[in-house]
Amino acid sequence: MAKTDRPRGCPAQLVKGLSVHDEEWVLHNAVIHTQSPANPRATAVWIRNGRILETAGDELKECVPHERRTDAGGRCVLPGLTDAHLHFEWFSLGLQRIDADQPTLQHVLDLVSQQARTLAAGSWIRGHGWNHNAWGSGDLPTRQSLDSVAPDHPVFLTAKSGHASWSNSCALKLARVGGSTPDPSDGAVVRDGSGHPTGVLLEGASDLVASCLPPITVSDVATAMRAGMAKAHGLGITGVHDMDGVRALRAWQQLRRQGHLQMRVCKTIPLDHLDEAIGCGMSSGFGDDHLWIGGVKIFTDGALGPQTAWMLSPYENDTANIGMPLIEPEALEEAMTKAATGHLASFVHAIGDRANRMVLDVMAALRQREAAESSRPLRHRIEHVQLIDGQDIPRLADLDVIASMQPIHATSDKDIVDRFWGPARAPQAYAFRRIAETGATLAFGSDTPVETIAPLPGVHAAVTRRRADGSPGEEGWQPQEKLSVGQALRGYTTGAARAGGVEAHLGQLSSGYLADLIVLNQDPYHVDPMEIDGIEVWATMADGRWVYQHPQADGFGP
Numbered sequence: 200m201a202k203t204d205r206p207r208g209c210p211a212q213l214v215k216g217l218s219v220h221d222e223e224w225v226l227h228n229a230v231i232h233t234q235s236p237a238n239p240r241a242t243a244v245w246i247r248n249g250r251i252l253e254t255a256g257d258e259l260k261e262c263v264p265h266e267r268r269t270d271a272g273g274r275c276v277l278p279g280l281t282d283a284h285l286h287f288e289w290f291s292l293g294l295q296r297i298d299a300d301q302p303t304l305q306h307v308l309d310l311v312s313q314q315a316r317t318l319a320a321g322s323w324i325r326g327h328g329w330n331h332n333a334w335g336s337g338d339l340p341t342r343q344s345l346d347s348v349a350p351d352h353p354v355f356l357t358a359k360s361g362h363a364s365w366s367n368s369c370a371l372k373l374a375r376v377g378g379s380t381p382d383p384s385d386g387a388v389v390r391d392g393s394g395h396p397t398g399v400l401l402e403g404a405s406d407l408v409a410s411c412l413p414p415i416t417v418s419d420v421a422t423a424m425r426a427g428m429a430k431a432h433g434l435g436i437t438g439v440h441d442m443d444g445v446r447a448l449r450a451w452q453q454l455r456r457q458g459h460l461q462m463r464v465c466k467t468i469p470l471d472h473l474d475e476a477i478g479c480g481m482s483s484g485f486g487d488d489h490l491w492i493g494g495v496k497i498f499t500d501g502a503l504g505p506q507t508a509w510m511l512s513p514y515e516n517d518t519a520n521i522g523m524p525l526i527e528p529e530a531l532e533e534a535m536t537k538a539a540t541g542h543l544a545s546f547v548h549a550i551g552d553r554a555n556r557m558v559l560d561v562m563a564a565l566r567q568r569e570a571a572e573s574s575r576p577l578r579h580r581i582e583h584v585q586l587i588d589g590q591d592i593p594r595l596a597d598l599d600v601i602a603s604m605q606p607i608h609a610t611s612d613k614d615i616v617d618r619f620w621g622p623a624r625a626p627q628a629y630a631f632r633r634i635a636e637t638g639a640t641l642a643f644g645s646d647t648p649v650e651t652i653a654p655l656p657g658v659h660a661a662v663t664r665r666r667a668d669g670s671p672g673e674e675g676w677q678p679q680e681k682l683s684v685g686q687a688l689r690g691y692t693t694g695a696a697r698a699g700g701v702e703a704h705l706g707q708l709s710s711g712y713l714a715d716l717i718v719l720n721q722d723p724y725h726v727d728p729m730e731i732d733g734i735e736v737w738a739t740m741a742d743g744r745w746v747y748q749h750p751q752a753d754g755f756g757p
């Protein structure tokens with residue numbers, strides 16, 4: 200390339216001398232969907248010290264020496280995806296637990312054996328999900344089988360039913376459960392012919408062992424989160440809005456101090472810590488580009504499954520039930536006003552149409568007060584918005600309240616929506632398209648570990664309104680609410696960034712933005728929509744560094 204036709208932003212002395220910066224790369228030969236409305240497509244992106252200098256054509260690669268160029272092989276590149284609603288501590292700790300929901304006893308024992316080989320002797324091995332009825336003989340498992348694979352680690356595995364647990368001899372010994380241990384009033388110790396415990400404890404008897412489990416420390420959570428981040432990187436996630444509690448906030452800070460935080464984290468504060476947060480001046484946005492405070496998390500109702508979501512009219516299958524509010528409107532207004540006075544936005548869980556209306560009513564009052572006081576509008580949001588009355592939909596945009604929703608819930612809940620909310624209300628549920636068309640900001644997440652953390656299945660659900668197995672058929676469920684691929688991806692990029700108050704430097708691949716991006720092995724804009732959930736992440740860059748590459752990928756190494 201001639202020096203005279205260097206790309207915009209590529210200084211002449213660089214082209215000439217190619218001076219090398221420590222953290223400088225050009226990713227080229229890519230199909231980049233920048234998510235920038237002004238400049239939506241590019242084929243190369245130039246990154247230095249964690250920031251994007253420029254997105255443009257492949258001539259950008261001339262700005263850096265050969266060893267600083269990465270060929271994307273014609274693959275699709277997107278901004279790193281943000282999961283705008285999840286429970287990262289809960290998710291990460293779950294990764295350490297054995298999934299005991301296995302087809303045979305031997306499968307479970309193999310998993311326990313694997314963990315016993317990686318954990319120091321004496322460390323607890325925990326897990327959940329076993330169901331002996333699925334294991335051929337139907338016999339309850341025994342401590343001896345666990346002893347055979349983990350003699351030196353206490354093992355505690357809870358049953359899928361939630362009504363029993365299974366421990367090994369080491370755990371029973373620590374809990375001092377033996378032949379002479381009486382049954383507690385609310386449970387039973389299962390015993391063999393000679394009266395010795397078999398290892399299975401029923402109902403409240405499980406507490407005999409559970410009460411010996413070591414408390415989970417901040418360091419435990421931080422360690423688990425490192426594995427959680429690695430898992431998330433492999434699925435294309437570079438940012439999270441974490442709804443877990445204050446222990447998670449401490450763990451994120453520990454990771455930040457130790458230099459292990461490779462995730463953009465927008466953290467909420469639980470309502471019962473609001474006074475402390477306000478007392479020490481923690482306001483929305485406090486923190487840095489890696490970890491910042493989002494707002495206060497408030498619950499207003501329950502959920503659809505247990506039929507505790509608060510409804511304008513009764514459940515279809517239970518005409519005496521309208522669910523219930525978890526907070527009265529006056530208390531909600533008081534809490535949100537107090538938070539707003541401390542410059543904290545409210546992240547309000549609302550699932551039923553009545554809960555959503557109550558939140559919007561309170562938010563309307565807050566917006567009026569903001570206007571009267573000419574204070575900066577806070578980035579208030581409703582979490583879930585699963586059922587919102589048609590007349591309330593435009594209020595989201597009018598009041599600039601972010602709709603933080605989870606597309607995968609729409610397809611996993613479709614049957615209970617039909618059953619519990621019925622045919623008149625089902626068309627209003629998960630109303631992605633109508634909400635988007637009013638101009639409101641949609642932010643998308645997974646609510647993991649309730650659902651998979653993988654974002655591309657969420658894009659698939661929003662675009663097709665079908666499950667991965669294709670149900671309920673070609674049309675999809677409530678197909679009028681299908682989004683385009685672009686609309687769905689905005690929920691995980693620019694929409695999530697706006698929901699976190701960081702749209703000025705995250706959510707798109709544009710000059711000056713932070714360098715979080717992903718390379719995909721297929722382009723979601725161009726594949727059959729039913730294939731979107733099978734798209735694999737080829738490489739992930741967080742903060743200007745490669746943090747993940749696909750086992751078959753090469754050249755994106757950390």
Ligand SMILES: [Zn+2]
Nearest residue numbers: 284285442646
């Ligand atoms: Zn949640």
